[in-house]
Amino acid sequence: MPISSDRLRRALNPRTAVVVGSKKADGYMWLRNYSTFTGQLSSVQIDPNEIPGIEALGVKNYTSLLDVPGEVDYVMLAVPRPVAPRVLADCAKKGVGAVALFTSGFAETGEGEGIRLQDELLRIARDGDVALIGPNCMGLYNRRLGIRQSAEQGSGDAGDVGFISQSGTHAINFSLVGEQHGVRVSTSVSIGNAIVLDVPDYLDYLADDADTKVIAMYIEGVRDGPRFVRSLRRACSQKPVVVWKGGVTAAGARATASHTGALATSSAVFRAVLRQAGALAADSLEDTIDVVKALLYAKPATGRRMGLMAMTGGQSVVITDAFVTVGLDVPRLSGASYAELASFFNIIGGSYQNPLDMGGTIGFGGSAQTLGKLFAILDADPNVDAIAMEMAAGFLARRWQADPASLDGLLDSLVAHQQRSAKPFVTILQPQHVEEIVAQARRRMQERGLAVFPSFERAARALNRAIDYHRFRAGMDVP
Amino acid sequence: MPISSDRLRRALNPRTAVVVGSKKADGYMWLRNYSTFTGQLSSVQIDPNEIPGIEALGVKNYTSLLDVPGEVDYVMLAVPRPVAPRVLADCAKKGVGAVALFTSGFAETGEGEGIRLQDELLRIARDGDVALIGPNCMGLYNRRLGIRQSAEQGSGDAGDVGFISQSGTHAINFSLVGEQHGVRVSTSVSIGNAIVLDVPDYLDYLADDADTKVIAMYIEGVRDGPRFVRSLRRACSQKPVVVWKGGVTAAGARATASHTGALATSSAVFRAVLRQAGALAADSLEDTIDVVKALLYAKPATGRRMGLMAMTGGQSVVITDAFVTVGLDVPRLSGASYAELASFFNIIGGSYQNPLDMGGTIGFGGSAQTLGKLFAILDADPNVDAIAMEMAAGFLARRWQADPASLDGLLDSLVAHQQRSAKPFVTILQPQHVEEIVAQARRRMQERGLAVFPSFERAARALNRAIDYHRFRAGMDVP
Numbered sequence: 001m002p003i004s005s006d007r008l009r010r011a012l013n014p015r016t017a018v019v020v021g022s023k024k025a026d027g028y029m030w031l032r033n034y035s036t037f038t039g040q041l042s043s044v045q046i047d048p049n050e051i052p053g054i055e056a057l058g059v060k061n062y063t064s065l066l067d068v069p070g071e072v073d074y075v076m077l078a079v080p081r082p083v084a085p086r087v088l089a090d091c092a093k094k095g096v097g098a099v100a101l102f103t104s105g106f107a108e109t110g111e112g113e114g115i116r117l118q119d120e121l122l123r124i125a126r127d128g129d130v131a132l133i134g135p136n137c138m139g140l141y142n143r144r145l146g147i148r149q150s151a152e153q154g155s156g157d158a159g160d161v162g163f164i165s166q167s168g169t170h171a172i173n174f175s176l177v178g179e180q181h182g183v184r185v186s187t188s189v190s191i192g193n194a195i196v197l198d199v200p201d202y203l204d205y206l207a208d209d210a211d212t213k214v215i216a217m218y219i220e221g222v223r224d225g226p227r228f229v230r231s232l233r234r235a236c237s238q239k240p241v242v243v244w245k246g247g248v249t250a251a252g253a254r255a256t257a258s259h260t261g262a263l264a265t266s267s268a269v270f271r272a273v274l275r276q277a278g279a280l281a282a283d284s285l286e287d288t289i290d291v292v293k294a295l296l297y298a299k300p301a302t303g304r305r306m307g308l309m310a311m312t313g314g315q316s317v318v319i320t321d322a323f324v325t326v327g328l329d330v331p332r333l334s335g336a337s338y339a340e341l342a343s344f345f346n347i348i349g350g351s352y353q354n355p356l357d358m359g360g361t362i363g364f365g366g367s368a369q370t371l372g373k374l375f376a377i378l379d380a381d382p383n384v385d386a387i388a389m390e391m392a393a394g395f396l397a398r399r400w401q402a403d404p405a406s407l408d409g410l411l412d413s414l415v416a417h418q419q420r421s422a423k424p425f426v427t428i429l430q431p432q433h434v435e436e437i438v439a440q441a442r443r444r445m446q447e448r449g450l451a452v453f454p455s456f457e458r459a460a461r462a463l464n465r466a467i468d469y470h471r472f473r474a475g476m477d478v479p
Numbered sequence: 480m481p482i483s484s485d486r487l488r489r490a491l492n493p494r495t496a497v498v499v500g501s502k503k504a505d506g507y508m509w510l511r512n513y514s515t516f517t518g519q520l521s522s523v524q525i526d527p528n529e530i531p532g533i534e535a536l537g538v539k540n541y542t543s544l545l546d547v548p549g550e551v552d553y554v555m556l557a558v559p560r561p562v563a564p565r566v567l568a569d570c571a572k573k574g575v576g577a578v579a580l581f582t583s584g585f586a587e588t589g590e591g592e593g594i595r596l597q598d599e600l601l602r603i604a605r606d607g608d609v610a611l612i613g614p615n616c617m618g619l620y621n622r623r624l625g626i627r628q629s630a631e632q633g634s635g636d637a638g639d640v641g642f643i644s645q646s647g648t649h650a651i652n653f654s655l656v657g658e659q660h661g662v663r664v665s666t667s668v669s670i671g672n673a674i675v676l677d678v679p680d681y682l683d684y685l686a687d688d689a690d691t692k693v694i695a696m697y698i699e700g701v702r703d704g705p706r707f708v709r710s711l712r713r714a715c716s717q718k719p720v721v722v723w724k725g726g727v728t729a730a731g732a733r734a735t736a737s738h739t740g741a742l743a744t745s746s747a748v749f750r751a752v753l754r755q756a757g758a759l760a761a762d763s764l765e766d767t768i769d770v771v772k773a774l775l776y777a778k779p780a781t782g783r784r785m786g787l788m789a790m791t792g793g794q795s796v797v798i799t800d801a802f803v804t805v806g807l808d809v810p811r812l813s814g815a816s817y818a819e820l821a822s823f824f825n826i827i828g829g830s831y832q833n834p835l836d837m838g839g840t841i842g843f844g845g846s847a848q849t850l851g852k853l854f855a856i857l858d859a860d861p862n863v864d865a866i867a868m869e870m871a872a873g874f875l876a877r878r879w880q881a882d883p884a885s886l887d888g889l890l891d892s893l894v895a896h897q898q899r900s901a902k903p904f905v906t907i908l909q910p911q912h913v914e915e916i917v918a919q920a921r922r923r924m925q926e927r928g929l930a931v932f933p934s935f936e937r938a939a940r941a942l943n944r945a946i947d948y949h950r951f952r953a954g955m956d957v958p
Contacts, residue, residue, distance in 0.1 A: 108792075166793070167791070167796070170797075176912035179912070247800065248804070249800050254832060255796045256796050259793065284801070313737070313738030314645070314647065315648055316737075317726050318725050318731070320734045324731060329730070330730040330731075331730075351734070351738070355734060357737075394631065431652045432656060432659070433652070435915075435918050455765060457763055
């Protein structure tokens with residue numbers, strides 16, 4: 001019997017949580033991960049040598065789960081493999097909301113004992129109606145409630161991206177790298193071997209979750225194909241879903257077998273399934289974050305004609321190549337735009353065919369007023385659906401050092417444009433040679449709601465897929 | 480008549496240099512760029528208002544180039560467009576080694592006056608036998624001699640990568656971003672409209688230059704196709720040549736026309752030319768730097784079978800996908816390797832099919848000794864031609880904070896392996912969420928001669944093309 005959506009809502013938004021098996025050897029990892037939990041946190045540990053260390057962390061310890069008073073919404077089980085079935089049976093008896101099983105060494109090992117133990121877990125979970133997350137997983141990250149997969153993850157505020165992951169590493173890295181790029185997780189689940197709760201359960205939940213604006217996932221295989229497709233279609237009709245599939249090559253699929261025991265799926269078939277459902281394919285962690293960022297930060301558009309702004313002639317050439325290569329257009333502007341541009345553009349050292357080469361205009365002593373004019377022209381141009389702007393990091397760094405206020409003025413212009421214009425707007429902050437300043441500037445721009453990408457290629461690929469999704473929702477052709 | 484190689488050697492290794500037209504309005508840009516010049520630097524400026532500012536920089540000023548005593552090897556001309564022909568004629572009269580013309584506004588504008596002036600420059604250069612670099616260019620960067628294109632560029636030590644660029648921006652960015660990645664320029668020339676000295680001249684020079692181990696270039700078009708191909712073939716027979724072509728799309732080619740006036744070349748034809756000559760194609764600044772890095776840091780190999788090392792199961796899957804997707808193989812290891820691995824690998828939470836999942840072995844309390852065993856096994860395995868290793872940035876950061884000495888021990892193991900093994904070795908330091916630590920760790924690893932890439936995809940793409948070059952040199956098939 002499937003786990004009800006109410007059960008899952010309770011489990012993924014716990015008011016009470018228990019860690020079973022916390023110990024000094026791993027630095028009380030799970031108690032530390034949950035130290036930011038806003039609800040009631042307890043511990044279950046029978047080893048008397050471990051109990052003082054646990055209580056020193058301010059956490060009340062019990063020697064049996066059945067002794068924990070009141071309702072338990074969420075249990076993290078980190079016990080030795082042979083003990084796992086017995087503690088899972090306790091969870092059933094206690095009627096907990098859900099159990100995440102950190103312990104590994106089950107079917108993913110491919111050896112007899114692991115497979116036998118996994119079968120036993122499955123039987124106990126089914127018989128006892130236990131909502132089991134994992135085994136071989138890092139469980140839940142609920143950012144708002146401070147239930148984390150890693151002590152490096154942020155907490156307290158609400159994010160807006162749901163993440164489902166067959167890998168604990170990728171779940172954690174998505175949240176950590178995502179945060180650097182202005183992409184914050186609402187709810188993330190590391191699902192491991194997913195023997196009870198599986199991708200469709202989490203997908204259905206995130207599709208209905210009000211905090212979650214975009215769903216992304218890392219998956220290695222799908223058990224129940226038709227059910228996966230049904231859930232995916234339903235989710236895509238409500239919000240964008242980005243799918244990063246691991247094991248797309250034969251050798252990669254061999255690696256998935258020993259990782260989570262996932263079965264290989266033909267990658268061509270899988271891509272076709274995604275396209276038909278309206279989901280967006282991603283190739284890597286960075287790529288997943290990029291697409292999510294474009295979906296979150298750039299306004300929706302269904303056209304692919306770019307208006308580009310670059311700082312020099314050399315960048316005008318390569319930004320154009322990058323956007324056209326992924327399938328976007330860089331058309332000539334309208335006659336009206338050219339007439340207006342001709343009235344103030346300096347022909348020496350600055351072209352305005354599209355891209356607009358801003359170097360001679362705003363680069364060296366130019367004004368925010370001129371920049372405002374360029375934005376207004378591209379915004380009004382009927383040949384332009386979306387706008388991308390190069391921010392040269394070296395130029396930005398020099399401005400910052402010389403006159404921080406003028407830099408604020410520049411960012412004000414960008415924000416004003418983004419607020420006024422209905423066209424998606426992305427910026428590219430590069431090259432990455434002044435790393436610290438780039439990181440600072442990126443954070444400031446993101447805080448002000450701007451989409452910032454580290455290369456032309458990544459901006460182009462991300463924006464193009466965001467447009468795919470908006471076309472899908474509009475019932476238009478998607479390649 | 481072509482410029483002789485002796486002339487070019489003199490011009491690109493100047494002992495005396497003159498800046499014509501330095502002025503306060505641009506912050507004496509060229510005098511500042513040349514402030515690190517190890518030879519004799521002089522100025523020519525006729526405007527009496529500008530002269531005190533120039534002399535305040537400690538540079539002797541003359542009011543005519545003909546007044547500068549002794550031989551002049553290199554002149555940077557930064558004068559208003561209408562004056563350029565007259566000063567170029569002075570350069571001819573003086574018999575200077577070469578002239579770089581920063582001034583723009585010539586044929587690249589597409590308008591009559593610019594085209595007329597460019598024709599006049601060409602006539603004067605031809606009649607007066609002037610080795611002209613540009614116009615519309617940033618001229619020479621000779622790192623060792625401290626002649627720079629930007630005051631941000633390093634100087635004093637010798638680099639080992641030659642760079643030819645039809646864009647000043649890309650020339651400067653290649654050197655700045657390259658330096659962050661352990662790729663240092665020997666000689667770089669921003670060639671602009673290239674009306675006299677053109678790509679083949681610089682290519683011939685760099686092919687013969689002893690400092691230069693790898694040549695890279697950014698070009699938008701080729702004037703004399705057969706001559707370009709001859710020079711490219713000759714260079715490729717001596718050292719690797721990486722070519723980043725701008726304007727590969729129709730819209731990108733339109734942008735090149737207003738940038739340097741370059742003619743469009745079919746991108747399929749161009750790729751074929753590169754492949755036949757043995758040159759390597761690159762797609763972007765980062766991509767160019769990546770390939771150069773693989774050529775400089777990784778030992779040569781002609782086989783494509785990878786031995787992979789990752790920190791977790793999730794990374795094992797996606798590192799495999801990344802390497803296989805670009806055309807490398809991730810085969811099963813030999814029976815002898817598996818027998819040895821089985822003797823110490825912990826089957827729970829760590830697979831060793833290939834990739835070796837090091838998490839359970841070295842990740843958590845494992846030793847440098849175990850790492851040494853893994854290296855020795857892959858090094859001896861007859862199924863493995865090259866080795867790639869994930870360095871998890873978060874893991875590294877925690878080690879660094881907890882115990883800097885143990886981190887040194889880890890790096891020692893890597894360096895010892897690289898020195899002992901004849902197989903190319905690349906590392907991937909990611910994810911990029913602890914940016915400062917990643918940047919520091921990358922620098923330390925590079926200083927010790929290790930090839931460090933920021934993502935699996937970039938490592939795989941770069942290594943694969945380095946192997947292409949070594950196969951070309953060995954007379955083997957290249958796709």
